[in-house]
Amino acid sequence: MDKSQFFSHLQCRECGRRYTKEAIHVCEFDFGPLEAAYDYEAISSALTREKILSRPKSMWRYHEFLPIESDPAVGLYTGFTPLIRARRLGEKLGVKEIYLKNDAFNHPTLSFKDRVVSVALSRAKELGIDTVACASTGNLANAVAAHAASVGLKSVVLIPSNLEPSKVLNSLVYGTKVVAIDGGYDQVNRLCSEIAGKYGWGFVNVNLRPYYAEGSKTMGFEIIEQLGWRLPRHTVVCMASGALLTKIRKSYKEFSETGLVSRDDYTVHGAQASGCSPITTAIKNNTEVVRPVARPQTIAKSLAIGTPADGYYAIRAMKETGGTAEDCTDAEIIDAIQLLAETEGVFAETAGGVTLACAKKLIESGRIPRDESIVLCITGYGLKTQEAIVDHMNQPPVIRPALRDFEALLDEQFQTL
Amino acid sequence: MTIPVRIPTPLRKLTDNQEIVQVEGGTVREIIDHLELTYPGLKERICDEQDNIRRFVNVFVNDEDVRFLQDAETPVKVGDEVSIVPAIAGG
Numbered sequence: 214m215d216k217s218q219f220f221s222h223l224q225c226r227e228c229g230r231r232y233t234k235e236a237i238h239v240c241e242f243d244f245g246p247l248e249a250a251y252d253y254e255a256i257s258s259a260l261t262r263e264k265i266l267s268r269p270k271s272m273w274r275y276h277e278f279l280p281i282e283s284d285p286a287v288g289l290y291t292g293f294t295p296l297i298r299a300r301r302l303g304e305k306l307g308v309k310e311i312y313l314k315n316d317a318f319n320h321p322t323l324s325f326k327d328r329v330v331s332v333a334l335s336r337a338k339e340l341g342i343d344t345v346a347c348a349s350t351g352n353l354a355n356a357v358a359a360h361a362a363s364v365g366l367k368s369v370v371l372i373p374s375n376l377e378p379s380k381v382l383n384s385l386v387y388g389t390k391v392v393a394i395d396g397g398y399d400q401v402n403r404l405c406s407e408i409a410g411k412y413g414w415g416f417v418n419v420n421l422r423p424y425y426a427e428g429s430k431t432m433g434f435e436i437i438e439q440l441g442w443r444l445p446r447h448t449v450v451c452m453a454s455g456a457l458l459t460k461i462r463k464s465y466k467e468f469s470e471t472g473l474v475s476r477d478d479y480t481v482h483g484a485q486a487s488g489c490s491p492i493t494t495a496i497k498n499n500t501e502v503v504r505p506v507a508r509p510q511t512i513a514k515s516l517a518i519g520t521p522a523d524g525y526y527a528i529r530a531m532k533e534t535g536g537t538a539e540d541c542t543d544a545e546i547i548d549a550i551q552l553l554a555e556t557e558g559v560f561a562e563t564a565g566g567v568t569l570a571c572a573k574k575l576i577e578s579g580r581i582p583r584d585e586s587i588v589l590c591i592t593g594y595g596l597k598t599q600e601a602i603v604d605h606m607n608q609p610p611v612i613r614p615a616l617r618d619f620e621a622l623l624d625e626q627f628q629t630l
Numbered sequence: 631m632t633i634p635v636r637i638p639t640p641l642r643k644l645t646d647n648q649e650i651v652q653v654e655g656g657t658v659r660e661i662i663d664h665l666e667l668t669y670p671g672l673k674e675r676i677c678d679e680q681d682n683i684r685r686f687v688n689v690f691v692n693d694e695d696v697r698f699l700q701d702a703e704t705p706v707k708v709g710d711e712v713s714i715v716p717a718i719a720g721g
Contacts, residue, residue: 227686237640238716239686239716241640241641241643241675242674243678244640244675244676244686244687244717245686246717399695400693403690406638406715407636407713410639505695507698520688520695522686522717525685
């Protein structure tokens with residue numbers, strides 16, 4: 214299928230210069246990030262809700278808004294994750310209407326990164342690239358390794374050496390080459406930007422970034438469709454580089470401007486861990502200058518990016534929609550993970566704890582009114598970061614297989630059951 | 631005394647495809663000014679109209695981002711290496 218009629222070119226976000234649709238990511242003139250640009254008039258006249266509804270339930274049902282030129286080759290089952298009406302959580306928080314967009318349930322590696330990698334690798338195939346790579350705090354590496362394996366691409370993933378063991382294992386199993394770097398994510402990223410281009414590899418978050426980043430929009434498209442074709446009034450998104458928040462805002466804008474949803478007001482809010490909160494700090498100080506964090510310290514390792522590449526755009530997206538940002542401590546993250554699990558049966562990774570803990574502060578301080586609709590973006594699955602909470606859980610009691618022991622246990626410990 | 635400067639891929643068109651170039655200078659700003667003398671056009675890519683390092687450009691002296699040091703006034707000595715790196719996303 215020819216999809217090139219919708220995806221027209223790449224464009225610098227800073228100066229607007231146009232570039233051809235290659236494996237390039239920054240403007241040669243000002244280093245501004247390149248972004249995919251579309252012919253929205255063509256999309257408007259070609260795409261309807263009915264057409265979307267007639268397609269398979271995956272992120273690709275919105276393919277007109279994605280930067281590929283032929284049928285997708287990678288990640289055909291990715292996306293269309295549940296949007297959960299969180300009634301019990303809503304009662305606890307004292308809000309009327311709250312939902313979880315649950316990408317902890319994404320295919321195949323249980324995080325929203327499956328979306329971005331599906332697009333990046335589909336585009337890599339179109340560009341004739343045979344080896345793909347990434348710098349990652351874990352989730353992206355998992356997604357690159359799995360998706361590359363599924364279509365026979367070679368892959369190399371570079372990660373900080375202190376990552377959670379389950380995230381490392383969840384890359385190794387796919388037969389990818391995992392390289393652990395003695396340093397934090399920002400050091401890994403810097404090395405990757407020096408490697409990218411050298412061997413003709415497609416680095417999903419470097420030279421394939423304009424394609425990769427667009428995949429995040431599908432999380433926002435799905436939210437609109439699953440809410441019954443309406444925009445949530447408030448959306449809370451955790452921030453590492455700030456790209457997801459920026460792209461969710463873009464998805465709301467694109468659906469509004471092409472007439473797929475009515476142009477109602479919406480607000481996006483950002484969430485970070487206090488141990489690495491360069492974007493939230495800039496918002497709190499009412500500046501657009503993001504001061505990098507040299508040494509991030511937080512259990513939310515997937516958000517531990519001290520130099521957020523999209524920080525500036527995330528700040529603008531929040532400001533332009535009337536949103537704001539919060540941050541939370543490690544203890545608050547753990548409490549939030551437990552609250553989410555105990556009220557909704559959803560086990561989120563630490564980043565999900567950050568989203569909920571910050572949303573709670575936004576609600577309690579009145580910045581999110583209690584009677585307006587709220588969506589929390591849950592971006593990854595809890596078992597990926599089990600180390601963060603394992604010491605905070607009670608170990609199960611061990612008893613003999615005897616009724617007497619069980620009854621004694623009930624009397625002693627489980628009176629509340 | 632010259633300092634090796636690593637040039638990122640998008641700027642190598644201006645340096646005859648050289649990955650590392652040698653320039654003189656005692657601070658990051660002097661190095662950028664000297665780069666401009668040998669490779670005209672480089673400075674406006676790295677610095678904005680107010681002469682500040684652009685938002686999406688990271689400059690490192692050895693392993694440290696100059697924003698954690700003294701920005702463009704960061705001193706550079708023999709044996710140091712300067713890298714110019716575009717900001718990138720991920721996670």
